[in-house]
Amino acid sequence: MPISKHIEIWKKGAKEWNKWRDLNPDISPDLSDSNFLSDLYDSEYLYDLPEYNGYNLSNCNLNRVSLRNCVFCDCNFSKSDFHYSDLVDSYCYNCDFSFAQLQVSKIGSAKFQNCNFEGANLSYCSAEETDFSGSKLFATTLNNMSLVKTNFSNTTIEQVRVYGISAWDLNLEGCNQSNIYIEKDHSAITVPTIELAQFIALLVNSSKIRDIIDTITSKVVLILGRFSSDRKKILDQIKNEIQTYGYLPVIFDFDGPENRDVTETIITLASMAKFVIADISSPKSIPQELSHIIPHFPSLPIQPIIEMSQREYGMFEHFERYPWVLDKITYSEEDLKTIVKQIVKNCDKSKN
Template identity: 45%
Template sequence: MRRRPQSDEDRIRPAVELLRRGAEAWNAERGSLGTEPYMAGLSFMDAFPSDDPYDLPSLYGYDFSNCFLMSSTIRNAWFVDCKLDGAKITHSDLVDAGFERCSLVGARLGNSVLSRAFFEDCSFDRARLAYCAARETTFSRCSFAGADLSHMSLVRANLSGSSLVGAYVYGVSAWDVTTEQTHQRELIATRDEWRERYGEPEEEDEFYKSQRGPVVTVGSLEVAQFINLLLSNPKVRDVIDTITSRVVLVLGRFTAERKAVLDRIRDDLSCLGYVPVLFDFDGPESRDVTETVSTLAHLARFVVADITEPRSVPQELTTIVPHLPSVPIQPIIAEGHHPYGMFEHFERYQWVRPILVYSQDGYDSLAERIVESADG
């Protein structure tokens, strides 16, 4: 006799029964449900029923790491000191839910609705929130290091005190976002098709690096949204000519040693009132790359090019220098290094400034020297 296939309700029943026994029992015995406890489609309101409409589910200290919670209804539930690392929570409803001191490192929440939810002191490091709707959502003192926020709606969201270092923000809708004391740095504003298709790559995956395309990093969500609009809509570029630009395009090789210099230049230029945009690309040159560099250069007040041990910089300068006489080019080079052989070809252009040499162990005044030479 053939066994009747289990329904989702039957599959999640053991997990629900264990949940109701409390956090201590759940954490001690969740291993009996497998390494990824299955709770797809779970409604936390149904799992913790109450006759009092104001008695909402509250969960303290539960470990939901790696749980399969796809298409779950978590709205109005409250989570405190819970672990959801690596949990699959895609296509779920978290409207008006609350999370305090919760860890969601590497969690997958793509295509979920987080509107009006409340997150405080939570970690979303390396989490995937692509295509999430987080309108009027509060993220207070949360960490999003390396998180994928691409195509996310953050309209009227509150990110006060949070950190977005290294987050992917292509396609983010960030209107009226509160960013008081928000740490925004190295936001990746360009599309990463590899991540969208295959997910998080290995940290040192060389094939991924060769396929990922150009990388543009900026210092705020607002600038990221503007850069996305600029690169995707040619009509917007025409408006730029009527605006006094403060954008500075920074080109260089993004090895660990060279990137420390570029990061310092970016930070110091920001302090001087400029809007630095770093262009990082080590993959094969293509028409898209050329157009991206050209578009950013047209926007820039001036361009800084670190020609120390260059890789893609020579090609980028070939795209920019001959065609933009109104944009000063400021080359810089580390002490003890020499310009690559073909660079002398650019020195005949009047808008290419003399090379500035900086020492390896001290470049405190480099940004000031750059501004004095390129924009003085």
């Protein structure tokens, strides 16, 4: 049957289209190269946008079609081919894309809400600001996709393949992720999240990334302390002085990421540091921070310092038993330059 005949049946509406599909189960309709906004939709109003409800578009040839600015509700696209198609700014609600082939299609700014992408292939699709909220991506292939500001809120992402993806500023609120596969040459690494997949793939496949991490861990110095106005001034001076020795000082005086508590973030920073400077003057949160760092990082020198007019808090004595906790240094604001020189000497010696 010529493509024009398929289009004629389509224009009769969902009821007639679906009836014809039921009567001709062996026919795979060919709507390729069609524009669903103009070719398949007649309207007397110039700016009227089409809304398609309940159409059976399974096993169709939809290659190179344009669905721009069209609305699809409760439509079945399963096992259809969408290669090189344009779905930008389309809106699909409660639609079935299971086992559909959407490779090399444009889906930026499209909305796929509560849709099923089980077994679908979206390789090489560009998905900037695309909305997959509430959808199901199970055993879906996402290889080489561009995911920028993509909305995966309340989405299930499980057993998907993500080799070569670019993922930036994703919305993953309420997203359930598991078993994310990084595949290359039929080998796979499994990680729990999309964001981690991108990082691990870079780490595994790029010696330059490993060199960067080695550089970071040889330069970063973590500075801990209390951040009241008077104490923060001291820590800033230490930071500025440490920089003159070629180190990269990090003062933890910012809020932790939304999905992690402060202690977890400090542990992450400690794992990247060459040594830690811990100002135990007027302690507040530092006892808890050190209790999570010192016992678990035996190769990380910890240099405690304290303002000369103060005494260490009671429980600190316990930490002094660890060989990698160096002898504490007392200081006054006037001799910080000399103290930093001593800190660097102590920590370099301890590392060697």
